[in-house]
Amino acid sequence: MSKVKVKKSKENKIKISKIKSIENGSMKSKRSNKILSIFLMFIIITMILYGSTRIFSLRHVEGEAEWKESNSQPYLYVSAENSYDLGYLTGKNLYKQIFSLKNLLLLMSPQFDTSYSDLKKLALEYVPFIPREHIDEMNGIAEGATNSLGITINFNDILIQNTWFDILYGKIIPEKTEEIEIDPLGCTAISVMNNGSFPVFGQNFDFTLIFKSCTSFVLHKLGNNPAIFGIKFGAALNFPIGKNENGVSVLTTIIKTNVISSMMIPTSCRTRLAFEQSQNASSYVELFYEIIGNNQSIGFTSIIIDNTNMFAVDVAPNNTNILSPISIVRTNTFVNESWQKFLVDPNYSKDRQNEAEIQLKVKLEDSNFSYNDLIDILQSAPLIFRKTDNKKDIATLALFTCINYAIENLENKEWGCIPI
Incomplete structure (x- = not known):
């Protein structure tokens, strides 16, 4: 009996070991399948997340975009029949500049006692004032930039880049003048009509x-x-420094005022509208300032020029002054004595204004004002032309004239020719 029992016990052990072996194999297989499933799920999720940033490339976009150079100075040419396509092609080619400005605003907003999320909240308040076609273009810019970067740039990012100048100079600076140190913006604009021609x-x-x-x-x-040809910062539709195909050119200097501006159509959008619709300098002035209406704009001065006319427009809170001078200098201050009360710092830019006026007066006494005379003044260091190697300091970043443009080699006069 005992032998029989032992025999049965061995058989049972063999059966049990086989069963356990099968179970272990099954468990290992299940575990492997589970790990494989998790891995595949991770890959799928990663592809979905990455693919979501690329999905816009499947959209059919028509138009032309190409980086070109004039005398080694780069500029982007972009053409399209509708606003979305224009935006998409612009964003796809300016993605580096757009991404750079987003990061700069993220990093620098605490300097103005704010945050990127606060900028977004303020930017969204401008949306009701923005034309539908500009919204379409901004959406296109966001999707084009996203496609090139492989990471998401959304509409709000582009909206911020089209409103941050208005927010900074129309909201933040007037509210924070006594609490934060404001880094100065410095520009010098000069225009002369030789013999009225x-x-x-x-x-x-x-x-x-x-x-x-x-x-x-x-x-x-x-x-x-x-x-339209002009300077851009990130994804801004237009900045009021440039020229349109009809020969209307605009120079602009921004002024820090102590009055909060009205909520209205952003500067980039109203500049675009004025450039698109103006046939001459006079119509640009009418369009641009008709759009402003009775709203309190940020402080600035603009010089608007065509082949035969020139207008200088100074804009302060609730005030607009339009002149038709033969020659003029404008920097980042008001020359009108009664407007000094609107300035955050009444002394800021006065030395640069005086220096440019003196140099212009001397040049005008000698003979007709030449292009070389203009360049001599604009390259006068250190007040008018500013150089630095410190990225935190103010420097002359760009040049725009009746003939040339440049963002590289400003001192060497290796400048591009304006393509229109």
Whole structure:
């Protein structure tokens, strides 16, 4: 009996070991399948997340975009029949500048006692004032930039880049003048109508050197509208420094005022509208300032020029002054004595204004004001032309004149020719 029992016990053990072996194999197989499933799920999720940033490339976009050069100075040419396509092609090619400006605003917003999320909240308040076609273009810019970067740039990012100048100079600076140190923006604009005929004009654009990474010149053509060439910061539709195909040119200097501006159409959008619809300098002035209406704008001065006319427009809170001078200098201050009360710092830019006026007066006494005379003044260091290697300091970032543009080699005069 005992032998039989032992035999049965061995058989049972063999059976049990086989069962356990099968179970262990099954468990290992299940575990392997589970690990494989998790791995595959991770791959799928990763592909979905990454693919979501690329999905827009499947959209059919028509138009043309190409980086070009004039005398080694780069500019982007972009053309499309509708606003979305124009935006998409712009974003796809300016993604580096757009990404750079986003990061700069993220990093620098605490300097102004704010945050990127606060900028977004303020930017969204401008949406009701923005034309539908500009919203379409901004959506296109976001999707084009996203496609090139492989990471998401959304509409709000592009909206911020089209409103941050208005927010900074119309909201933050007037509210925070006694609490934070404001980094100065410095520009010098000069224009002369020689014997009342052909104009000679140009300006420097000075800002913190680190912003050079988000600066570009762009020539764009939208449908039947006149082509527009000008300076851009990140994804801004237009900044009021440039020229349209009809020969209307604009120079602008921004002024820090102590009055909060009204909520209204952003500067980038109203500049675009004025450039698109103006046939001459006079119509630009009418369009641009008709759009402003009775709203309190940020403080600035603009010089608007065509082949035969020149207007200088100073804009302070609730005040607009339009002149038709033969020659003029404008920097980042008001020359009107009664407007000094609107300035955050009444002394800021006065030395630069006086220096440019003195130099212009001397040049005008000798003979007709030449292009070389203009360049001599604009390259006068250190007050008018500013150089630095420190990215946190203010420097002359760009040049725009009646003939040339540049964001590289400003001192060497290796400048590009304006393509329109």
